[in-house]
Amino acid sequence: MHDGPAALTAARRASGAAPAHEGCGLEWRGGEPWSALYDDRWFSADSGPDETGHVFLRANRLAGRFAALAGDACFTIGETGFGTGLNFLCAWRLFLGCAPPAARLRFCSVERHPLPAEAIPAALARWPEFAAPAALLAGAWAGARPGPNRWAFDGGRIELLVAIDDVQAALAGWPAAQVDAWFLDGFAPARNPRMWSAAVALAIARASRPGASFATYTAAGWVRRNLAAAGFAVRREPGFGRKRQMSAGELPCPAPDAPGAPGTPGTPG
Ligand SMILES: C[S@@+](CC[C@H](N)C(=O)[O-])C[C@H]1O[C@@H](n2cnc3c(N)ncnc32)[C@H](O)[C@@H]1O
Numbered sequence: 001m002h003d004g005p006a007a008l009t010a011a012r013r014a015s016g017a018a019p020a021h022e023g024c025g026l027e028w029r030g031g032e033p034w035s036a037l038y039d040d041r042w043f044s045a046d047s048g049p050d051e052t053g054h055v056f057l058r059a060n061r062l063a064g065r066f067a068a069l070a071g072d073a074c075f076t077i078g079e080t081g082f083g084t085g086l087n088f089l090c091a092w093r094l095f096l097g098c099a100p101p102a103a104r105l106r107f108c109s110v111e112r113h114p115l116p117a118e119a120i121p122a123a124l125a126r127w128p129e130f131a132a133p134a135a136l137l138a139g140a141w142a143g144a145r146p147g148p149n150r151w152a153f154d155g156g157r158i159e160l161l162v163a164i165d166d167v168q169a170a171l172a173g174w175p176a177a178q179v180d181a182w183f184l185d186g187f188a189p190a191r192n193p194r195m196w197s198a199a200v201a202l203a204i205a206r207a208s209r210p211g212a213s214f215a216t217y218t219a220a221g222w223v224r225r226n227l228a229a230a231g232f233a234v235r236r237e238p239g240f241g242r243k244r245q246m247s248a249g250e251l252p253c254p255a256p257d258a259p260g261a262p263g264t265p266g267t268p269g
Contacts, residue, residue: 066099079108080195091107104158110165177207182208189223
């Protein structure tokens, strides 16, 4: 088991690393954000958007699913760990490129240790294509408060909801059966087991629509078992870069003639 956050922070300070931003554990190492709380990175330093593309967008098949949306449908992404917002910005960009013009994207995330707003454009500065949306996001993020937060972009077509709270408390407050695809992004499981617990997996399943998908960079066996026990069919896929494997999967859809399936007798509503 890894040392606790306080011990880690102390160790970082003792090692002469730059002081952490109070509360979120942010350190800058060679211009890259680094978490002194969890001794892990927020994203891949040289290829963050490519990693997001491979792990979260591709494995959740989002380009095709966005393109297939009915005219004014709303697609909901759930995320564990908002961080710098890089995943959100990548999903936003893909949605604008693929979805029908009246379709909407709702991106729901949780964040226990919010970064200061000015860290968002600083962390993403090496990707100039995100400069404008990162500035918009940072402007909104400056007003983030503990508990639920909501912002709208692109005339309300893109909705961002972030609970500033611990993952377990935040997910307990989410409505059931809303999320279409999950980005599980809570630092390495060995360093932050709380983000990958059996209780969190069950809360994720509860908040998911039938057929919802998930993707994550980890292939840790106990994380895969927690997600399988919560009802997901879990598979291994090739990982990004030097990572051999990652995980992805889906909740089953009820068979069309199963009790409770849409359009069958006994369907509520
Ligand atoms: C790998 S980073 C997420 C990167 C992010 N998705 C992005 O696009 O930049 C993991 C995030 O999970 C957050 N986190 C860690 N433990 C948490 C917890 N128990 N509840 C909620 N958020 C947590 C961290 O503060 C960190 O921002």
